[in-house]
Amino acid sequence: MATATKPRRATPKTHQTQMLIDGKWRSSASGKTFATINPATEEVIAEVAEGDAADIDAAVKAARKAFDSGPWRKTDARDRGRLMNKFADLIESHIDELAELETLDNGKPLRESRNADLPLVIDCFRYFAGWADKIHGQTIPIRGDYFCYTKLEPVGVAGQIIPWNFPMLMVAWKWAPALAAGCTVVLKPAEQTPLSALRLGELALEAGYPAGVVNIVPGYGETAGAALVNHPGVDKIAFTGEGRTAKIIMRNAAETLKRITFELGGKSPNIVFADADLGKAVDGAVLGLFLNQGQCCCAGSRLFVQESAHAEFVERLVDKVKKRKVGDPFDADTDQGPQVDQAQFDKIMSYIEKGRNEGAKCVAGGSRVGDRGYFVAPTVFDDVTDRMAIARDEIFGPVLSVIKFREIDEVVERANATDYGLAAAVWTRDIGKAHAIADRVRAGTVWVNCYDVFDAAAPFGGFKQSGIGRELGQKALDVYTESKTVTVSLD
Numbered sequence: 308m309a310t311a312t313k314p315r316r317a318t319p320k321t322h323q324t325q326m327l328i329d330g331k332w333r334s335s336a337s338g339k340t341f342a343t344i345n346p347a348t349e350e351v352i353a354e355v356a357e358g359d360a361a362d363i364d365a366a367v368k369a370a371r372k373a374f375d376s377g378p379w380r381k382t383d384a385r386d387r388g389r390l391m392n393k394f395a396d397l398i399e400s401h402i403d404e405l406a407e408l409e410t411l412d413n414g415k416p417l418r419e420s421r422n423a424d425l426p427l428v429i430d431c432f433r434y435f436a437g438w439a440d441k442i443h444g445q446t447i448p449i450r451g452d453y454f455c456y457t458k459l460e461p462v463g464v465a466g467q468i469i470p471w472n473f474p475m476l477m478v479a480w481k482w483a484p485a486l487a488a489g490c491t492v493v494l495k496p497a498e499q500t501p502l503s504a505l506r507l508g509e510l511a512l513e514a515g516y517p518a519g520v521v522n523i524v525p526g527y528g529e530t531a532g533a534a535l536v537n538h539p540g541v542d543k544i545a546f547t548g549e550g551r552t553a554k555i556i557m558r559n560a561a562e563t564l565k566r567i568t569f570e571l572g573g574k575s576p577n578i579v580f581a582d583a584d585l586g587k588a589v590d591g592a593v594l595g596l597f598l599n600q601g602q603c604c605c606a607g608s609r610l611f612v613q614e615s616a617h618a619e620f621v622e623r624l625v626d627k628v629k630k631r632k633v634g635d636p637f638d639a640d641t642d643q644g645p646q647v648d649q650a651q652f653d654k655i656m657s658y659i660e661k662g663r664n665e666g667a668k669c670v671a672g673g674s675r676v677g678d679r680g681y682f683v684a685p686t687v688f689d690d691v692t693d694r695m696a697i698a699r700d701e702i703f704g705p706v707l708s709v710i711k712f713r714e715i716d717e718v719v720e721r722a723n724a725t726d727y728g729l730a731a732a733v734w735t736r737d738i739g740k741a742h743a744i745a746d747r748v749r750a751g752t753v754w755v756n757c758y759d760v761f762d763a764a765a766p767f768g769g770f771k772q773s774g775i776g777r778e779l780g781q782k783a784l785d786v787y788t789e790s791k792t793v794t795v796s797l798d
């Protein structure tokens with residue numbers, strides 16, 4: 308494995324560091340700022356306006372006004388779609404700059420920001436632009452002399468709180484369905500990665516979104532985030548992040564009975580049967596866990612391998628993992644950049660220690676890389692048992708646990724023995740076995756002979772404690788609309 312090269316800084320640029328409220332860029336009411344850090348160098352990139360309750364209040368009032376009485380309310384659905392397509396075109400024409408900004412703030416390899424995150428962002432906006440004028444109700448044959456129909460109306464002001472692992476893609480997943488449905492939004496980006504959302508805000512204004520439709524308040528969760536959840540002017544909260552935070556949000560949102568959707572963590576089972584194409588399964592296991600430095604809610608972090616294929620599979624897996632290049636995320640051949648911050652780095656290192664202490668066999672990685680930046684070697688533990696912490700807890704880092712199994716009923720039961728239910732995958736050439744797993748595993752997404760295949764048209768979200776509601780696809784519109792039943796007497 309290569310050691311971390313000395314990460315170079317991206318070309319210094321002027322970053323947008325203020326908050327977007329009512330179509331204008333402002334400092335925070337308190338005048339406070341917070342630093343955002345380049346995780347590859349541990350250096351400060353910029354000081355960003357730190358929002359709290361006063362700024363959230365101003366943003367919600369702007370969003371409320373734009374929704375209740377602004378021109379947005381009267382904007383034709385088709386024009387909402389055209390505006391979103393224009394926004395997508397603008398993002399596309401700034402794709403290189405946006406990808407660099409994402410890599411600078413988050414640490415993910417530029418190759419991935421440029422060729423995976425950004426294309427998915429653009430596609431998401433274009434997909435939902437197409438929905439804007441296709442969101443409609445039904446006519447319903449009720450008893451009696453009445454004409455009854457339903458309308459789907461925007462839910463109102465949507466408060467959206469997002470994490471740092473896919474900063475721009477999470478903006479797209481939140482804004483696209485909300486704006487297509489006619490909502491207005493107040494976004495609270497993650498404190499670790501506020502820069503790309505702010506740049507998207509600039510492009511949204513340039514596209515022509517009216518004042519107050521899109522508002523962005525950077526800041527911390529316990530202050531700005533909590534104020535958004537508590538605000539009575541917000542109709543709905545969409546949150547992506549940790550289950551622990553979601554529980555706090557659910558309690559706070561109960562006060563005003565807000566609609567909520569959650570996309571939370573996972574400990575997703577990736578099940579490899581001995582009859583699988585082992586080469587493809589190894590590639591899928593590596594992608595499924597190590598993509599984005601292991602910082603994916605759907606990471607295939609419990610790799611169940613059938614006993615008869617285990618020795619060969621692990622040998623090929625370790626060989627591939629050891630070849631991953633860790634280093635400067637701006638280098639074209641880097642596979643893995645730094646973790647996002649010190650806290651994540653420390654958490655991952657503590658789980659590696661727990662894995663060793665609990666008796667799992669570390670067969671790749673297991674240490675820090677370099678002495679600057681939050682780089683962790685791609686790590687594989689073999690001989691992991693179900694009760695070990697590394698098999699139970701979401702680590703959110705490049706640590707893969709290999710677990711042996713013998714047969715299908717046993718692996719289904721063990722795969723389901725978790726509070727999570729976000730994703731799962733199965734690798735086999737037996738179509739019956741593949742469908743049986745897809746049927747019996749309790750997860751919102753099941754990949755068969757593939758992993759991490761995302762599309763704006765395919766709903767994504769969790770069973771059990773992995774979430775409430777779905778993002779993407781037609782399903783995402785459900786959570787940004789209210790159904791209204793209108794009954795007209797024909798007498």
Ligand code: ADP
Pocket residue numbers: 468469470471495496497498526527528529531532533536547548549550552553555556
């Ligand atoms: P992570 O560990 O991925 O940072 P969190 O759930 O802590 O996950 O954070 C996800 C998002 O939730 C961030 O934008 C964060 O600021 C926000 N957040 C954290 N705590 C709260 C809270 N109490 N209320 C609202 N938002 C919060």
